[in-house]
Amino acid sequence: MTLSQVVGRLIGVREHLVDPGGGGAPRVPRPTTALVVGGGIAGMSAAVVLAERGIRVTVLEAAPTLGGRLGAWPEALADGIQVNEHGFHAFFRQYYNWRSILRRIDPALAFLKPVDGYPVLSGRWPAEEFGRLPPAPPMNLLALLARSPSLRLADLRRMDRDAALPLLSYHPAGTYAEFDDTTADALLTSLRLPDRARAMLFEVFSHSFFNHETAMSAAELIAQFHFYLLGNPEGLAFDCPDEDYATAIWQPLARHVTRHGGRVVTGVAAARLDRQPDGWRVTAADGSRYTARHVVLAVDPPALAALVAASPGLVAQAPRLVARMPAFGQAGPPYAVARYWLDGDVRADRAVFSGVSRQPTLDSVALYHRLENESRRWAERTGGSVVELHAYACEPGVPAGELAERMRVELCRLWPEAAGLRVRELRARVEARAPAFAPGSHAGRPGTRTDAKGLYLAGDGIRTEFPSALMERSAATGISAANHILRAEGAAAEPVRSVRPHGLLARP
Numbered sequence: 001m002t003l004s005q006v007v008g009r010l011i012g013v014r015e016h017l018v019d020p021g022g023g024g025a026p027r028v029p030r031p032t033t034a035l036v037v038g039g040g041i042a043g044m045s046a047a048v049v050l051a052e053r054g055i056r057v058t059v060l061e062a063a064p065t066l067g068g069r070l071g072a073w074p075e076a077l078a079d080g081i082q083v084n085e086h087g088f089h090a091f092f093r094q095y096y097n098w099r100s101i102l103r104r105i106d107p108a109l110a111f112l113k114p115v116d117g118y119p120v121l122s123g124r125w126p127a128e129e130f131g132r133l134p135p136a137p138p139m140n141l142l143a144l145l146a147r148s149p150s151l152r153l154a155d156l157r158r159m160d161r162d163a164a165l166p167l168l169s170y171h172p173a174g175t176y177a178e179f180d181d182t183t184a185d186a187l188l189t190s191l192r193l194p195d196r197a198r199a200m201l202f203e204v205f206s207h208s209f210f211n212h213e214t215a216m217s218a219a220e221l222i223a224q225f226h227f228y229l230l231g232n233p234e235g236l237a238f239d240c241p242d243e244d245y246a247t248a249i250w251q252p253l254a255r256h257v258t259r260h261g262g263r264v265v266t267g268v269a270a271a272r273l274d275r276q277p278d279g280w281r282v283t284a285a286d287g288s289r290y291t292a293r294h295v296v297l298a299v300d301p302p303a304l305a306a307l308v309a310a311s312p313g314l315v316a317q318a319p320r321l322v323a324r325m326p327a328f329g330q331a332g333p334p335y336a337v338a339r340y341w342l343d344g345d346v347r348a349d350r351a352v353f354s355g356v357s358r359q360p361t362l363d364s365v366a367l368y369h370r371l372e373n374e375s376r377r378w379a380e381r382t383g384g385s386v387v388e389l390h391a392y393a394c395e396p397g398v399p400a401g402e403l404a405e406r407m408r409v410e411l412c413r414l415w416p417e418a419a420g421l422r423v424r425e426l427r428a429r430v431e432a433r434a435p436a437f438a439p440g441s442h443a444g445r446p447g448t449r450t451d452a453k454g455l456y457l458a459g460d461g462i463r464t465e466f467p468s469a470l471m472e473r474s475a476a477t478g479i480s481a482a483n484h485i486l487r488a489e490g491a492a493a494e495p496v497r498s499v500r501p502h503g504l505l506a507r508p
C-alpha cells in the first residue's frame, strides 16, 4: 500500500460493499430458467453469476461473436487473418465487479498488463502526463495540481473555487438534484479555468464518456470525476489485456458459462418479448422461440428501445419501462474506430496509449503492436505497426472511411513521423450505440428492476445508485440484475462493490 493509499484509507477512500450478497442457498433450490438478451459485458456478467448458482441460463447474442462494444472477431487481411476489435479499452483498477467476473477465467488477472502512464497530446501545448500520479486522493489531486504545467498557482487563484466544490462533493442524490439539468460545458465554464487547463485536464476526460460536454449532464461529469479520480484508492492507472478480447475474455467466459450448464447462442437477435403465464417468451428474428422464467435485457440503449417498441404486450406489463424508452433509446453521438496496419513504426518513445485534446476528430491513439501479442507478432514479421485511432463523439453523417482519414491526418500533425508510413490495411467503423447522458435524463433513467415481474435490465446506460461507469457499470448492472433473480429463487446473491459512495467534501 502506498502512502497516498494509507492517507486515502484514513478518510474512507476504499472499496465499499454496495450489496453484501449471500442470503440464500449456494445453488437454486429448484430448477429454473433465465434468458439473457445481449452477450456483451452486462449480459455475460449476468449469465456467469446465474449459471454458477445453477440457474439454466441461455444467452442470446445478435452478432456472430460475443462482446458487443468490447467485441473481437477474425478479419481477413491481405497477408492472413488478424483479430480485429471494437476498440482499445482501459481496464481501470477500481472496476471491482468487472474484475471479479474476469477472475473466474484468470484468478490472478495475469492477462491484464499495466499501462505505464499515458499522456494527453495537444497540437498547441506540451503533453500532460496522466496515470503516474499517486493512486489515492487527496494526494493524487494535490500532485496533479502541483505538477500540471496547465494549471499554475495564479490560475488557481483566479478560478472560481466555489464553482469547483461540487467536483469534490459528489453525492448520489444531491449531485443529481442540483446539477442534472446543467450541462457539463456550463459547469466547466463556471470554473473560470484557463483555456489550456480546461483542454488538457477536463475535456479529454469528459470526451471519454461518448457525449459532447454541451449535451452531457454536469451531474454525470461530477459523478465520473469522483468515480475515476477522487473516490477510489487505485487512481487513474489502468491495465490492458495482452491478448485480443476474444482469446483473453470471450472464449473463456463462454466456456465458463457452458461448464456451469448455461448456453451461449450467437447470431440470433431477439425481435419481440411476450409475457407467458409462468415467465417470458422471446421470439428471435429468425422465428425461433425461447422461453424462460426470468429475462435480463442486456442490450445497448437503441436496441433496448427497439425491442421494447416491438413488444406490444409490454405496454400493459411494463408501462413505466415503455414510457422511458423514447428518451433512453436516443444514443449519444457517433463514435469512430479506425485500426491501421502500417508499413513502419512511430517513434519508440511514443506512449502505448495517448489521449488527444482539441483535434477536430481524433480523441485517442493506441499502439496495438506494443500491447497485444498477435499485433506484436504481425509487426515483428512485417516491420510494421498496428495503430488504432478513436473519435468519441463525432459529427453525425460522416462515413467511417472519411473519419478514419481525418484522424490519420490529425495524428500526423501530432506525430510527424506517422506521415511517412504507408497504410497496408485499414478497418474503420462508425457507430452510435453509447448511452446519452443528456441534462435532465437521470430521473427517467431505468434501473435494473422494471415494473414487470421477472424482467430486468443491464448495461452501461442503466442507472446505479452507486458510482460506476462504462465497462464497470455494465458488469455491476449485470450482476445486480442476476441478484434480483437469485433472491427471487432463494439462491445466494453475489456481492456488488463500488468506490467511496460520496465525495471527500460531501455530507453523507
Ligand SMILES: Cc1cc2nc3c(=O)[nH]c(=O)nc-3n(C[C@H](O)[C@H](O)[C@H](O)COP(=O)(O)OP(=O)(O)OC[C@H]3O[C@@H](n4cnc5c(N)ncnc54)[C@H](O)[C@@H]3O)c2cc1C
Binding pocket: 037, 038, 039, 040, 041, 042, 043, 060, 061, 062, 063, 066, 067, 068, 069, 070, 086, 087, 088, 089, 090, 091, 268, 269, 270, 271, 298, 299, 300, 303, 304, 307, 335, 336, 337, 390, 433, 458, 459, 460, 461, 469, 470, 471, 472, 474
Ligand atoms: C471505441 C470504444 C472504446 C471504449 N473504451 C472504453 C474504455 O477504455 N473503458 C471502459 O470502461 N469502457 C470503454 N468503452 C465502453 C464499453 O465498451 C461499454 O461500456 C461496454 O462494453 C458496454 O457493454 P454492454 O454489455 O453494456 O453493452 P454492449 O457491449 O453494447 O452489448 C450489448 C450486446 O447486445 C447485443 N444485442 C443488441 N440487440 C440485440 C438483440 N435484439 N438480440 C440479441 N442481442 C442483441 C449487441 O450485439 C451487443 O453484443 C468503450 C467503448 C467504445 C465503443
